[in-house]
Amino acid sequence: xxxxxxxxxxxxxxxxxxxxxxxxxxxxxxxxxxxxxxxxxxxxxxxxxxxxxxxxxxxxxxxxxxxxxxxxxxxxxxxxxxxxxxxxxxxxxxxxxxxxxxxxxxxxxxxxxxxxxxxxxxxxxxxxxxxxxxxxxxxxxxxxxxxxxxxxxxxxxxxxxxxxxxxxxxxxxxxxxxxxxxxxxxxxxxxxxxxxxxxxxxxxxxxxxxxxxxxxxxxxxxxxxxxxxxxxxxxxxxxxxxxxxxxxxxxxxxxxxxxxxxxxxxxxxxxxxxxxxxxxxxxxxxxxxxxxxxxxxxxxxxxxxxxxxxxxxxxxxxxxxxxxxxxxx
Amino acid sequence: xxxxxxxxxxxxxxxxxxxxxxxxxxxxxxxxxxxxxxxxxxxxxxxxxxxxxxxxxxxxxxxxxxxxxxxxxxxxxxxxxxxxxxxxxxxxxxxxxxxxxxxxxxxxxxxxxxxxxxxxxxxxxxxxxxxxxxxxxxxxxxxxxxxxxxxxxxxxxxxxxxxxxxxxxxxxxxxxxxxxxxxxxxxxxxxxxxxxxxxxxxxxxxxxxxxxxxxxxxxxxxxxxxxxxxxxxxxxxxxxxxxxxxxxxxxxxxxxxxxxxxxxxxxxxxxxxxxxxxxxxxxxxxxxxxxxxxxxxxxxxxxxxxxxxxxxxxxxxxxxxxxxxxxxx
DNA sequence: GACCGACCTGCACAACCGTGCACCCGCTAT
DNA sequence: ATAGCGGGTGCACGGTTGTGCAGGTCGGTC
Numbered sequence: 043x044x045x046x047x048x049x050x051x052x053x054x055x056x057x058x059x060x061x062x063x064x065x066x067x068x069x070x071x072x073x074x075x076x077x078x079x080x081x082x083x084x085x086x087x088x089x090x091x092x093x094x095x096x097x098x099x100x101x102x103x104x105x106x107x108x109x110x111x112x113x114x115x116x117x118x119x120x121x122x123x124x125x126x127x128x129x130x131x132x133x134x135x136x137x138x139x140x141x142x143x144x145x146x147x148x149x150x151x152x153x154x155x156x157x158x159x160x161x162x163x164x165x166x167x168x169x170x171x172x173x174x175x176x177x178x179x180x181x182x183x184x185x186x187x188x189x190x191x192x193x194x195x196x197x198x199x200x201x202x203x204x205x206x207x208x209x210x211x212x213x214x215x216x217x218x219x220x221x222x223x224x225x226x227x228x229x230x231x232x233x234x235x236x237x238x239x240x241x242x243x244x245x246x247x248x249x250x251x252x253x254x255x256x257x258x259x260x261x262x263x264x265x266x267x268x269x270x271x272x273x274x275x276x277x278x279x280x281x282x283x284x285x286x287x288x289x290x291x292x293x294x295x296x297x298x299x300x301x302x303x304x305x306x307x308x309x310x311x312x313x314x315x316x317x318x319x320x321x322x323x324x325x326x327x328x329x330x331x332x333x334x335x336x337x338x339x340x341x342x343x344x345x346x347x348x349x350x351x352x353x354x355x356x357x358x359x360x361x362x363x364x365x366x367x368x369x370x371x
Numbered sequence: 372x373x374x375x376x377x378x379x380x381x382x383x384x385x386x387x388x389x390x391x392x393x394x395x396x397x398x399x400x401x402x403x404x405x406x407x408x409x410x411x412x413x414x415x416x417x418x419x420x421x422x423x424x425x426x427x428x429x430x431x432x433x434x435x436x437x438x439x440x441x442x443x444x445x446x447x448x449x450x451x452x453x454x455x456x457x458x459x460x461x462x463x464x465x466x467x468x469x470x471x472x473x474x475x476x477x478x479x480x481x482x483x484x485x486x487x488x489x490x491x492x493x494x495x496x497x498x499x500x501x502x503x504x505x506x507x508x509x510x511x512x513x514x515x516x517x518x519x520x521x522x523x524x525x526x527x528x529x530x531x532x533x534x535x536x537x538x539x540x541x542x543x544x545x546x547x548x549x550x551x552x553x554x555x556x557x558x559x560x561x562x563x564x565x566x567x568x569x570x571x572x573x574x575x576x577x578x579x580x581x582x583x584x585x586x587x588x589x590x591x592x593x594x595x596x597x598x599x600x601x602x603x604x605x606x607x608x609x610x611x612x613x614x615x616x617x618x619x620x621x622x623x624x625x626x627x628x629x630x631x632x633x634x635x636x637x638x639x640x641x642x643x644x645x646x647x648x649x650x651x652x653x654x655x656x657x658x659x660x661x662x663x664x665x666x667x668x669x670x671x672x673x674x675x676x677x678x679x680x681x682x683x684x685x686x687x688x689x690x691x692x693x694x695x696x697x698x699x700x
Numbered sequence: 701g702a703c704c705g706a707c708c709t710g711c712a713c714a715a716c717c718g719t720g721c722a723c724c725c726g727c728t729a730t
Numbered sequence: 731a732t733a734g735c736g737g738g739t740g741c742a743c744g745g746t747t748g749t750g751c752a753g754g755t756c757g758g759t760c
Contacts, residue, residue, distance in 0.1 A: 070482070073437045073439060100439075106439055108435060110402060153404065156403055
């Protein structure tokens with residue numbers, strides 16, 4: 043008689059179980075056993091709406107993981123062409139040609155966020171650039187409980203107007219929270235005024251520690267900047283660069299940047315003048331990272347994307363399908 | 372102008388794409404980008420109902436894979452107790468205590484079928500017993516495109532009334548189709564009349580080939596039979612055994628069987644008389660298999676389950692939660 | 701060339717699900 | 731004590747999704 047209340051309920055799903063346990067049970071009943079929410083509500087002795095919320099909770103917190111496998115034999119032809127031509131794995135995000143640039147970014151970011159969970163695991167280090175693309179990704183991350191994971195900021199965010207801490211650290215924090223990871227900030231300006239200051243600072247042990255973490259990351263996540271596009275990236279409008287800097291970039295025939303490091307259409311970057319003052323990791327450091335996930339949305343990014351591919355910065359490319367078609371056209 | 376019709380559609384999702392490609396696109400838009408079916412229908416230039424069917428197709432054919440991860444720290448206490456006490460990984464299938472035995476079987480089988488896809492991969496061999504449990508599982512398999520996979524029947528199906536070919540081969544065929552695997556039948560009676568015939572047949576090269584495949588399987592899937600339960604298993608009602616056989620089992624204190632091989636409550640089996648005439652693999656052969664998935668539903672199976680656990684036949688146990696609770700009680 | 705069957709489509713309807721709202725409970729600061 | 735607050739619940743409604751049905755298309759057959 044003492045177990046009477048538990049008698050007709052579920053040991054793991056009963057009213058006394060934790061929210062997570064209930065969500066787990068509901069998810070099992072819904073996704074594995076194909077019950078309706080109504081039926082689940084009866085089994086859990088609660089209302090259908092609570093079950094609906096429980097399932098949302100389960101999805102949002104990563105208890106339920108939905109993957110899409112394209113059967114190998116038919117792996118989207120377009121992706122195959124991209125792989126052959128550029129040597130990267132393309133993750134195409136389908137959408138109509140007439141999608142606006144903001145929608146593209148949002149949709150690509152959502153897909154990228156869900157994909158990232160497959161690449162990032164316990165005891166790994168993830169390096170992130172920041173900018174509108176990575177920021178958009180950060181808003182759609184699916185939590186995954188990892189241990190010993192670390193997230194490190196790849197480039198500084200300070201400029202002449204703000205230290206950029208708030209914006210960049212908000213992004214970092216989202217990643218850290220989603221993966222239960224330790225976050226490593228990088229409190230330096232995006233661009234130094236004097237390259238000598240950068241070199242000096244880089245010799246400081248506190249900075250060396252961060253740089254060392256960057257060097258050993260297994261996954262890097264970044265977008266590409268497009269300095270001369272109609273819709274310039276965050277770096278180009280936030281007061282980071284001076285008119286003379288633009289002239290310098292122009293003179294160097296720069297087509298884009300990754301984490302404040304600039305490159306030309308042919309992928310060269312070492313002798314771009316501005317890079318001496320940039321806070322981001324040298325592209326050779328980036329290239330030593332095992333998995334380098336580049337997220338790109340919108341036609342205006344095409345030239346800088348080409349440059350990034352030419353520079354061999356990318357192993358996995360998350361990209362909207364119309365742009366991918368333009369890339370191989 | 373010639374590409375006009377394709378201009379406002381999706382290259383991969385347009386009307387000319389294959390059903391699979393369309394389903395893939397729809398799945399991406401639905402599960403990765405959270406669009407409604409209505410919106411997807413617009414992008415794919417089709418009706419909403421077609422999108423609904425496309426998504427069903429994607430789920431049924433394994434294009435979409437839904438997994439449930441219980442966060443390690445909270446991995447159902449009950450499962451932990453089972454692991455500790457019996458050394459097996461328990462996959463608990465939640466359901467109310469008052470669930471009928473047929474519902475239990477159906478629900479456990481559904482979960483088991485979805486789980487199996489995680490264990491069975493290309494170039495592996497899967498051994499299956501047959502019986503009501505495995506049959507139920509076979510009806511819920513989620514397809515997965517493998518190469519070089521093989522499915523082998525573990526025990527014969529013939530009896531004095533039929534060769535059992537139709538029933539058993541239907542089950543086998545379902546597995547073969549779901550995984551694109553080659554199927555290996557085992558056309559022998561479930562029980563021989565004369566153990567000598569079995570020994571003779573086992574020396575035939577055609578039989579040796581099958582036995583050899585069985586010995587090298589990486590995954591085995593089976594239920595447990597319960598000879599003296601209220602709801603006896605297939606083997607015990609299909610005309611396979613004679614009254615004297617039952618007396619023999621009773622005299623040997625048998626509590627159950629796996630693939631026609633009988634064991635006692637303490638897990639012993641070698642000296643059970645009837646086993647000399649059984650077509651199933653010796654339990655030592657079974658125990659050499661890396662992953663041995665046992666599917667059990669319903670209280671009446673408890674004694675035979677205990678025996679199978681005592682015999683160390685199981686590495687992964689798919690079981691309804693009320694039964695699991697009874698097991699550890 | 702008419703017929704047939706297998707398959708696909710959109711419609712319409714019913715079933716199902718998400719969410720704003722009012723409410724309740726336990727906690728805390730006043 | 732009590733008002734306020736954060737978080738959870740069920741109801742009711744409207745949006746979303748599954749599915750039987752009545753076509754339509756295509757390829758094969760007599």
